[in-house]
Amino acid sequence: xxxxxxxxxxxxxxxxxxxxxxxxxxxxxxxxxxxxxxxxxxxxxxxxxxxxxxxxxxxxxxxxxxxxxxxxxxxxxxxxxxxxxxxxxxxxxxxxxxxxxxxxxxxxxxxxxxxxxxxxxxxxxxxxxxxxxxxxxxxxxxxxxxxxxxxxxxxxxxxxxxxxxxxxxxxxxxxxxxxxxxxxxxxxxxxxxxxxxxxxxxxxxxxxxxxxxxxxxxxxxxxxxxxxxxxxxxxxxxxxxxxxxxxxxxxxxxxxxxxxxxxxxxxxxxxxxxxxxxxxxxxxxxxxxxxxxxxxxxxxxxxxxxxxxxxxxxxxxxxxxxxxxxxxxxxxxxxxxxxxxxxxxxxxxxxxxxxxxxxxxxxxxxxxxxxxxxxxxxxxxxxxxxxxxxxxxxxxxxxxxxxxxxxxxxxxxxxxxxxxxxxxxxxxxxxxxxxxxxxxxxxxxxxxxxxxxxxxxxxxxxxxxxxxxxxxxxxxxxxxxxxxxxxxxxxxxxxxxxxxxxx
Amino acid sequence: xxxxxxxxxxxxxxxxxxxxxxxxxxxxxxxxxxxxxxxxxxxxxxxxxxxxxxxxxxxxxxxxxxxxxxxxxxxxxxxxxxxxxxxxxxxxxxxxxxxxxxxxxxxxx
Numbered sequence: 001x002x003x004x005x006x007x008x009x010x011x012x013x014x015x016x017x018x019x020x021x022x023x024x025x026x027x028x029x030x031x032x033x034x035x036x037x038x039x040x041x042x043x044x045x046x047x048x049x050x051x052x053x054x055x056x057x058x059x060x061x062x063x064x065x066x067x068x069x070x071x072x073x074x075x076x077x078x079x080x081x082x083x084x085x086x087x088x089x090x091x092x093x094x095x096x097x098x099x100x101x102x103x104x105x106x107x108x109x110x111x112x113x114x115x116x117x118x119x120x121x122x123x124x125x126x127x128x129x130x131x132x133x134x135x136x137x138x139x140x141x142x143x144x145x146x147x148x149x150x151x152x153x154x155x156x157x158x159x160x161x162x163x164x165x166x167x168x169x170x171x172x173x174x175x176x177x178x179x180x181x182x183x184x185x186x187x188x189x190x191x192x193x194x195x196x197x198x199x200x201x202x203x204x205x206x207x208x209x210x211x212x213x214x215x216x217x218x219x220x221x222x223x224x225x226x227x228x229x230x231x232x233x234x235x236x237x238x239x240x241x242x243x244x245x246x247x248x249x250x251x252x253x254x255x256x257x258x259x260x261x262x263x264x265x266x267x268x269x270x271x272x273x274x275x276x277x278x279x280x281x282x283x284x285x286x287x288x289x290x291x292x293x294x295x296x297x298x299x300x301x302x303x304x305x306x307x308x309x310x311x312x313x314x315x316x317x318x319x320x321x322x323x324x325x326x327x328x329x330x331x332x333x334x335x336x337x338x339x340x341x342x343x344x345x346x347x348x349x350x351x352x353x354x355x356x357x358x359x360x361x362x363x364x365x366x367x368x369x370x371x372x373x374x375x376x377x378x379x380x381x382x383x384x385x386x387x388x389x390x391x392x393x394x395x396x397x398x399x400x401x402x403x404x405x406x407x408x409x410x411x412x413x414x415x416x417x418x419x420x421x422x423x424x425x426x427x428x429x430x431x432x433x434x435x436x437x438x439x440x441x442x443x444x445x446x447x448x449x450x451x452x453x454x455x456x457x458x459x460x461x462x463x464x465x466x467x468x469x470x471x472x473x474x475x476x477x478x479x480x481x482x483x484x485x486x487x488x489x490x491x492x493x494x495x496x497x498x499x500x501x502x503x
Numbered sequence: 504x505x506x507x508x509x510x511x512x513x514x515x516x517x518x519x520x521x522x523x524x525x526x527x528x529x530x531x532x533x534x535x536x537x538x539x540x541x542x543x544x545x546x547x548x549x550x551x552x553x554x555x556x557x558x559x560x561x562x563x564x565x566x567x568x569x570x571x572x573x574x575x576x577x578x579x580x581x582x583x584x585x586x587x588x589x590x591x592x593x594x595x596x597x598x599x600x601x602x603x604x605x606x607x608x609x610x611x612x
Contacts, residue, residue, distance in 0.1 A: 006566070012541070028566065031605075037612035068541065086540050086604045087566065092612040110612040114604070116538060123609050139539075189612070 002030045002088070003047050012082060014068040015139075016365040018426065018455065019076035025060070027051065027081060029088040029114065029218075037092030037110045041168055041219040042194030044088060044112070045175040048216050052172045055081045056490055063493060064216045066114060066141030070148055070453035071367040074212060077493035083216065085114035085141060091123040094221065098189040107224040108165060108184075113143040113217050117160070120222060121353030128292075129224035130352045133157035133402075138356035143217045148453035149209050149410050151402050151419065153269045154287075155252060158405030159412060161208045163222045168195050169207060171215040172487045178207045184221060193219070198481075202408070206477035209407030211452050213491050213501040214481050229296055229349045230267070231288045232304050233260040235342045236281040236333075239270065241382070247401070248377040250416060260286045260343055270399040273333060274385040275326030277397070283333055290349070299348040304355040325394055333396060366395055366426040368434045368455050370441065370448040374401065374416040380446055384420060387440045393433030395424025408474040409467060411449040419451075431455065460500030471500075519587065526583035533573035539601035540566050546582075549594035569605035574598065 006026040013020045029048065034040035055062045061080040068075060092110040099105045107129055111120055118138040121131055135150040146161035166179035177195035179185065181204075190197050207214055237259045246254045247268070256265040267287035273280045341348050372380060377399075385397055398421040405412040412419070422434050435457065441448050449466050450456035464471050478501075482488045485503075492502030549555070575598070578586070582595040 031607065035610070037610055040610075067539075084541070086538075089538070089604055090607045090610060092610040094612045098612055116604075118536075119538065119606070122536075126609060 002032050002044050003027050003051050003083070004030065006084070012065075012068075014070065014073070014076060016069070016071045016367070018071040018365060018367075019073035021063070021076050021080065021082060022078040024078065024080055024082050026084060028084045028086075031088050031090045031112060031114075036192070037090070037112075037219075038189055038192035040090060040092075041110070041112065042175075042192065045168060045170050045194055045218050048083070048170040048218055049172065049175060051081075051083065052170065052216070052490065056172055056486070061492055062216070062490055064113070064212060066144030067116065067139055069137075069140040069144060071365050072148075072451075072453050072455050073495050074148065074452060075144075076495065080493070085112075085143070086116075088112045088114035088218070089116070089119060089141075091115055091120065093127065094185075098185060100183045100186050103184055109222050109224065111142055111220050111222050113219060114141055115143075116140065117142050117145055118353065118356065121356070124222075124224045125227055125351055125353055128227050130227045131160070131163060131222075132225045132352075133162070134160050134352070134356060136356070138353070142222065143220060146208065146220070147210050147212055147217065149405060149407060149412070149451065150453065151400075151405060151412060153267050153285075153400035153402060153419075155250075155266060155268060155401045156403055158403050159209075159407070159410055161410070162406045163224070164208050164220050165223050166204075166221040167207055167217055168193055168219040169210075169215040169217050169481065171482055172490060173482075173484065175218075176215070176481060178204050178481075179221075180204045200477075200480075202473050203477040203480055205406065205408045206474045207481075209409045209452075211409060211496070211499075211501055213488075213496050214478055215491065227292045227351060229290045229292055230304075230352060230355055231290060231347055231349050232341060232355060233284075233286045233288070233343055235260065235284055237284055238280070239272070239278060239282045239284070241278050244378045244381055247399075247418070248375055250374065252401075256286055259284050261288060263288055268401055271333065271396050272385065272399070273326060273329045274389040274393060274397045275329060277382065277385045280326070280330050283396075287355070292351075296349040299350055299354070304348060304350040325392070326389075329394070329396060365423070366430045366434075366455060367421075367423050368431075369419055369421040369451045370437065371411045371414070371417050371419045371450070372441075372446060372448045373414040374418040376446055377418045380441065380444070381418075381420070383440065383444070384437050387437050388422065388433050391433035391436045392429040393422060393437075394427055394430045395422050397422060408470040408477070409452070411451055413449060413467075413470070414447075421454075431457075459498055463499050463501075475500075523583050523587060526578050526586060527580060529575055529577040531573065531575045534571075534603075537572035537601070538604040538606060539572040540604055542599050542601050544597055544599035546595055546597050549596070550592065552591055553594070567602040569603040572601045572603045574600045 009025050012024045063077045064083045090112050094105045094108040096105045120142045133152045133154040149159045151159040166184045169176045175195045176198050177190045178198045181201045265286045266289040269285040271283040400419045496502040578596050586594045
């Protein structure tokens, strides 16, 4: 039995200290030593199904927990059974004989649900492969990051869930192997995983971003690209107001030429102080993709600019001294930003995985965002900063870019997206300032969505409005996977019920 | 001579306040490539200026068969105040650690 109970009933607090499960009974799903990955996940899925039956019999709701990274409390439920998946973390290479005709197996890997993004990245790099995007940190489980639509700022990429080609989901009624209608894995492989095959585009698009509400994801087939190098440039620059217009129209080359290298960047990120965003220097980060070569000079994660989201410092001061907030934020930006190489420094390189870091939170985190159509950026960015600063927001404002992501509930649903993040120390005033930003965007009639894993105060009505027909399709797919309302309720929580995902 | 006394008292107060702040410092040691599980913690009380150390619970942690990823040692404000108020006779500190999830070689699907 790969599931073991951990201690007695008690509290569990998430990674960023933003939520606590009271009176939770904790269990851990552990990897076994089966020779083949399909045998391993067949055994695990059977155990998870039995465990779900036990939970239902005990009249307890369940929650799968990866790294517990989401600050939005989407993974928090009280009086429930928690299933920690972190020790279910083996990865397996996929052979050409395991896939359907016409599918290229060379980039595919079978990943157990508890493997961290960092582990997946390492295993891919051992095979000469790489993820093409991920979030700023790599300490989430891959399944958890995909379940919430985690993303970075690779301009031409979507979210991390775009890597998922197939997945195994366990519900009380069965073990399902979900993939697109065109198929990925062959029938013999799927039978070996102990799963019932479900090839359907809508169900797959729902399961790419399940928000923890479709069952327990036990394994994923992850796609990759050939390994590549990135050259980072990181600097502090005063950004001209006109440069926002270049970003809004997708002229990243011009922006890069003005503030870094005269080349097309693959990744652009701008962190500004919302108190005078164009008068105080912004922290800029660019990544330039280059072909892989083995003899590149190795650099530490710090030299590559890892940890660029570590801005939790000085939280209490920002809250206690509102008159000094702008200056303190600027000081925190200098302290908290890893000192990356500027244009005139010797070039450093790293693989995609080497440029990420598993940060440790230094203070309670506030973490929220809005995703807008990139074309609206020049019109609304200054407005957002103004509203946020005027109401006492005490975090930096980060601007990132990405393409439309896969998954019916992907927040990045515009063809070209600008994601505006508010990341920093938690305080009531900051949360209220973010709420004012949301109100103002609504008042201006600007379309936007919010990240599932962040503290964005979503509710069911708003989710239905934001996602429209895609939300209806997601619920229809959910009802195919979980036709029994009692089974849907098993995966519910106060948060998920409120979002209309489990009821 | 009165001002010398006040200056000395101020200096001693600053020394004490410095100890109060420094006592809350977070000593953090990590391996290079952590694969952490959830954080666990315990309070250890050093007694008699370090002559005796008493752990409130035995150092038994679940899920530690793959070793530890990182360890933090720190004192909360209350723990630092206990230490100062007892003239250092009692020195409670919190030890927090995260066990390692384990690293497996790449297998075949």
